Structures are given as C-alpha cells and as structure tokens.
Amino acid sequence: MATTSIEKEDAIHPGKPVVVDRYNLGARVNHWITAISLILLALSGLAFFHPSLFFLTGLFGGGQEARAFHPWIGVLLFFSFAGLFIRFWRANLPERSDREWLAHANDVIAGNEEKLPEAGRYNPIQKFNFWAMSLLIIALIVTGLAIWDQYFYEWTTIPQKRVAVLLHSLAAVALICIWIVHVYAVIWARGTLRAMTRGSVTGGWAWRHHRRWLKELAERHRFKGPAAPAE
Amino acid sequence: MEPSPHTATSNPPVSAATSNLTERDLVRRSASTVPPPARQLEPVAKLIDVSKCIGCKACQSACVEWNDTNPAVETNTGIYENPHDLTPDMFTLMRFTEWDNPQTGNLEWLIRKDGCMHCEDPGCLKACPAPGAIVQYSNGIVDFIHENCIGCGYCIKGCPFNIPRISKVDHTAYKCTLCSDRVAVGQGPACAKACPTHAISFGTKEDMKKLASSRIEDLKSRGYENAGLYDPPGVGGTHVMYVLHHNDQPEIYSGLPKDPKVSPVVNAWKGMTKYIGFAAMGLAAAAGVLHSALTGPNRVTREDEEKAEDLVKEKA
Numbered sequence: 181m182a183t184t185s186i187e188k189e190d191a192i193h194p195g196k197p198v199v200v201d202r203y204n205l206g207a208r209v210n211h212w213i214t215a216i217s218l219i220l221l222a223l224s225g226l227a228f229f230h231p232s233l234f235f236l237t238g239l240f241g242g243g244q245e246a247r248a249f250h251p252w253i254g255v256l257l258f259f260s261f262a263g264l265f266i267r268f269w270r271a272n273l274p275e276r277s278d279r280e281w282l283a284h285a286n287d288v289i290a291g292n293e294e295k296l297p298e299a300g301r302y303n304p305i306q307k308f309n310f311w312a313m314s315l316l317i318i319a320l321i322v323t324g325l326a327i328w329d330q331y332f333y334e335w336t337t338i339p340q341k342r343v344a345v346l347l348h349s350l351a352a353v354a355l356i357c358i359w360i361v362h363v364y365a366v367i368w369a370r371g372t373l374r375a376m377t378r379g380s381v382t383g384g385w386a387w388r389h390h391r392r393w394l395k396e397l398a399e400r401h402r403f404k405g406p407a408a409p410a411e
Numbered sequence: 412m413e414p415s416p417h418t419a420t421s422n423p424p425v426s427a428a429t430s431n432l433t434e435r436d437l438v439r440r441s442a443s444t445v446p447p448p449a450r451q452l453e454p455v456a457k458l459i460d461v462s463k464c465i466g467c468k469a470c471q472s473a474c475v476e477w478n479d480t481n482p483a484v485e486t487n488t489g490i491y492e493n494p495h496d497l498t499p500d501m502f503t504l505m506r507f508t509e510w511d512n513p514q515t516g517n518l519e520w521l522i523r524k525d526g527c528m529h530c531e532d533p534g535c536l537k538a539c540p541a542p543g544a545i546v547q548y549s550n551g552i553v554d555f556i557h558e559n560c561i562g563c564g565y566c567i568k569g570c571p572f573n574i575p576r577i578s579k580v581d582h583t584a585y586k587c588t589l590c591s592d593r594v595a596v597g598q599g600p601a602c603a604k605a606c607p608t609h610a611i612s613f614g615t616k617e618d619m620k621k622l623a624s625s626r627i628e629d630l631k632s633r634g635y636e637n638a639g640l641y642d643p644p645g646v647g648g649t650h651v652m653y654v655l656h657h658n659d660q661p662e663i664y665s666g667l668p669k670d671p672k673v674s675p676v677v678n679a680w681k682g683m684t685k686y687i688g689f690a691a692m693g694l695a696a697a698a699g700v701l702h703s704a705l706t707g708p709n710r711v712t713r714e715d716e717e718k719a720e721d722l723v724k725e726k727a
C-alpha cells in the first residue's frame with residue numbers, strides 16, 4: 181500500500197455499523213475556533229468591502245468596534261489555523277494517485293465514486309482546499325498587518341498599503357469562495373459533519389469516500405473499543 | 412440663510428448667522444449616494460502664493476487656535492518644520508526646502524504650506540467605507556464627519572497627497588476642513604485671515620484663478636519664467652491651489668506631486684474588485700445550489716456499511 185495517511189487518533193470500532201474515529205477532541209475544538217473566527221472575519225471584513233454590507237458592522241457593536249475587532253480576530257484565526265496546519269499537513273501531501281482521481285473530475289461531480297481511485301484520508305479536492313486556505317491565510321495576515329494602521333502604520337509606505345489592501349480584499353474573496361465550497365461539500369456528502377461534531381464517521385462513509393484510509397486502518401489493525409478483537 | 416459665501420477679506424457681521432453648508436449642499440457622501448443638491452454653491456478656493464510666504468507660521472498658529480487642537484511640542488532636529496509632519500492635531504504644516512537652483516546657482520528657500528488640497532475628485536472619499544464619514548459640498552469643500560468615521564485609515568490609502576491622519580485618542584481621521592465651519596457663515600479660513608503677507612487668499616475659485624494669473628504675470632516679469640498655477644487636473648482640480656515660481660517642477664517643494672491622481676491600485680480596489688468579488692462569491696454559492704439540485708445529496712448506502720463491516724470482520 182502507498183504512503184500512509186493515517187493520523188494518530190484514527191481507529192476502527194468494529195460493530196454494526198462500524199464506527200471510525202477521525203478527529204479527537206483537540207482537533208475538533210481547534211477546527212471550530214478556526215471556523216468561528218473565519219466567519220466573524222468574513223462578516224466584519226465584508227462590511228468594509230462594500231457599502232451595501234456596511235450594516236454588518238452592527239453585529240459587532242458599530243463601525244469603530246468592527247474596525248477594531250477584525251484584525252484581532254485575524255490574529256486568532258492565524259494561530260488557530262496554524263494548529264490545524266500542524267495537525268493535518270502530512271495527510272494533505274499530494275500523492276501520485278491524486279492525479280488519476282482528478283482526471284475523473286466528471287465522476288467526482290456526478291457522485292460516481294465507484295469509478296474513482298480509492299482516496300486516502302483526504303481526497304485531492306480536500307487537499308486543494310487545505311493548501312489554498314493555508315496560503316490565503318498567510319496572504320491575509322501579511323497584508324492585514326500592512327493595513328493595521330493602529331499598530332503598524334510605520335511599517336509600510338502608503339503605496340505598499342494600497343497594494344496590501346487590494347490583495348487583502350482579493351484574498352478574502354478567494355478564501356470565502358473556498359469556504360463556501362468546503363461547507364457545501366460537507367453538507368452534500370451526508371454523514372461528513374459528524375466527523376467534526378462527534379469526531380467519528382460510519383464505516384460505510386469511510387468505505388464510500390475514503391476507502392484506502394479505511395483499508396489502511398484495517399490492515400494495520402487499528403481497532404479499538406469494547407468490540408475490538410484481540411490483536 | 413446667508414448668501415453663498417465668497418471671500419475672507421472683509422469682516423463678517425457679528426450677529427448670529429445660520430450655517431450655509433447643509434446636508435442639502437452635499438454633492439458626494441462616502442459609501443452612500445446623495446440626492447442632487449437643490450442649489451449649486453459658488454465653488455470656493457484657497458490660493459497659496461508660495462512666493463509671498465515668509466515662513467512665519469502664523470497660519471499654523473491660527474489653525475491650531477481655531478480648531479482648538481493641541482499639537483505635541485517636539486524636539487528640534489535642525490530643521491524648521493514643527494511638528495515634523497502633519498498630525499491629527501496639526502492640519503497644516505509649513506514645509507521648508509533649501510534648493511540649489513542649477514540655472515542661477517542661487518540657493519532658494521522654498522516654503523510650502525502643506526495640507527488638504529480639497530480635490531474636486533477626492534481619493535479619500537472614494538476609498539472611505541463608512542457611510543457619510545467624508546462629504547463634499549457643492550462649493551468644493553471636502554470634510555470629514557467624525558461621528559461617522561470608523562478609523563480604518565482607508566482615506567490615507569486613497570489620498571494622493573498623504574494628508575489624513577488618524578487620531579490615537581478618538582480613532583477618527585483628521586485633516587484641514589478648509590474651515591468649513593467658518594465658510595458656512597461667510598468667513599474665510601483662519602489661516603488666510605492670519606497671514607500677514609496675504610500669501611494665503613480665499614474666495615471664489617474663479618476669483619482666485621484671476622488673482623493667480625496676475626501674480627504669475629508679475630513673477631514672470633521678475634524672471635521666474637516657469638511660474639504657474641498648481642491646480643492639478645489629475646484630481647479634477649483642487650480647491651486649494653498654489654502659485655509656484657517653479658511650476659514646472661512642483662516636486663522641489665517638499666515633494667508636491669507633479670501629476671497627482673487617485674492611484675490606479677485604489678481604483679482597482681474600489682472598482683473592479685467589488686464586481687469580481689461579488690461575482691465570484693455569488694458563483695460559488697450558485698454552483699452549490701445548482702449542484703445539489705442536479706445530483707441530490709451523496710448518501711452512504713446500506714451496501715457501503717456492509718462492505719465496511721465485511722472488511723473489518725475479515726481483517727480483525
């Protein structure tokens with residue numbers, strides 16, 4: 181079998197149905213802090229993006245407050261995402277088989293997963309999401325600091341700030357688009373959301389979407405729980 | 412209501428006057444639209460004749476006095492500028508340059524009164540995301556409305572002249588108001604009133620242009636062949652204009668930009684980016700709706716569960 185994409189916390193609980201641990205508590209808390217800060221950033225940022233959305237500042241207590249909070253939430257997002265990055269970067273490294281999976285783009289969209297090569301812990305679209313988010317968040321923190329005039333006014337020249345604010349808004353748009361795709365994919369592939377709430381998925385979900393991951397776990401006897409057979 | 416304000420030179424009546432600059436005189440309001448104004452005020456302008464300036468800073472003092480600001484006392488670094496830059500408490504600043512004129516070999520002491528130019532096409536207002544934080548009156552005055560300002564600093568990025576400054580005290584942006592509160596009641600700006608050499612004049616833009624041309628003619632007759640009026644067309648002209656003895660090279664006056672315009676980066680940010688942004692986010696959302704309508708949810712089947720159970724049984 182190819183390189184492993186198993187995380188330490190992953191384990192199979194045999195039974196009916198089979199349940200597979202996918203995210204431990206730390207990973208889930210980390211994920212939801214990131215998610216909430218991303219949503220708050222999108223809401224406060226979009227308020228400055230266009231006058232028609234300025235009313236969103238009301239969610240934060242007013243324009244001054246939204247302006248003051250946004251960059252701090254950005255700092256939180258950065259460190260929180262860094263935590264996710266450290267957890268998951270390895271499992272998101274590209275593999276040879278990703279190319280073939282992507283060649284079946286039509287089948288991916290149509291949901292004909294039986295025609296696709298078996299995916300590991302993450303499929304290529306999830307990997308793309310992961311790396312795009314990583315790069316965009318780095319771009320957002322760098323450009324965000326450059327326009328955080330309250331503390332870093334002296335750090336950049338005005339022409340640099342102009343470029344920074346343009347790039348910041350473009351990166352934010354790109355990140356929000358990727359976020360929409362991410363959320364949609366989670367809803368579309370039913371049974372995915374519980375991975376981030378309860379921390380586990382069913383065996384059938386793993387078989388359908390991440391068969392190679394499930395097979396690797398079984399191969400390596402990563403069994404757990406009351407019904408776990410003796411190893 | 413008083414008639415449209417004209418000039419600063421005469422003393423205004425001391426009786427109480429109602430403001431001439433009202434909401435209805437707005438031609439532009441940041442991040443919002445305004446109805447067409449009911450009347451057109453006569454465009455006004457401040458003319459700064461640098462050739463007459465003696466660098467006494469009476470204008471700076473008058474500005475501090477009228478606006479009741481309190482600029483910090485700074486250290487002397489061997490130059491005359493004080494404070495060293497525009498600040499949220501110093502809306503106008505005398506900038507001094509010692510310039511070696513290569514043609515004559517003379518040392519020329521160039522003094523320029525820096526401050527908001529009151530652009531006809533103001534980059535600050537264009538960049539501002541807060542509804543009504545920056546307004547422009549039909550007489551050309553660009554004003555910051557502090558209760559609407561959120562302190563984001565976008566005006567700093569929009570301004571081609573590096574003028575607005577954000578206060579660390581109330582986190583709002585400050586700059587020269589062209590004494591809009593004085594002009595509103597028929598008075599001229601405090602600086603113009605204080606200037607002992609009449610280097611600063613105030614009146615209708617038309618009158619100020621006429622005054623400028625007589626000054627330029629005079630300067631030309633004294634050998635300043637490049638004397639001219641600085642009223643840069645790149646920002647639609649300004650309501651603060653300079654008479655410069657070397658109008659061919661405004662940069663020598665402490666970096667006055669030669670052809671200022673709102674940066675193309677700012678235009679891209681405030682223009683294209685908004686359309687691209689909404690289109691992209693809308694498309695992403697629409698793609699999701701469409702996809703779910705066409706394919707329906709991707710559900711795990713009973714068969715998938717059985718396959719997983721078989722696999723686990725086999726390996727366990």
Ligand code: HEM
Binds near residue numbers: 257348
């Ligand atoms: C990662 C750290 C981040 C920092 C330090 C940061 C900082 C800033 C700052 C300083 C501003 C100017 C307004 C203000 O002063 O509050 C701003 C604007 C904005 N931010 Fe962020 N931000 C970050 C992340 C994000 C993220 C993750 C998003 C979106 C998901 C985002 C979306 C926006 C948008 C849309 C604007 C308005 C841009 C415009 O006016 O065109 N930011 N940001």
Ligand code: SF4
Binds near residue numbers: 573
């Ligand atoms: S000089 Fe700057 S602050 Fe003044 S009106 Fe022009 S853009 Fe606005």
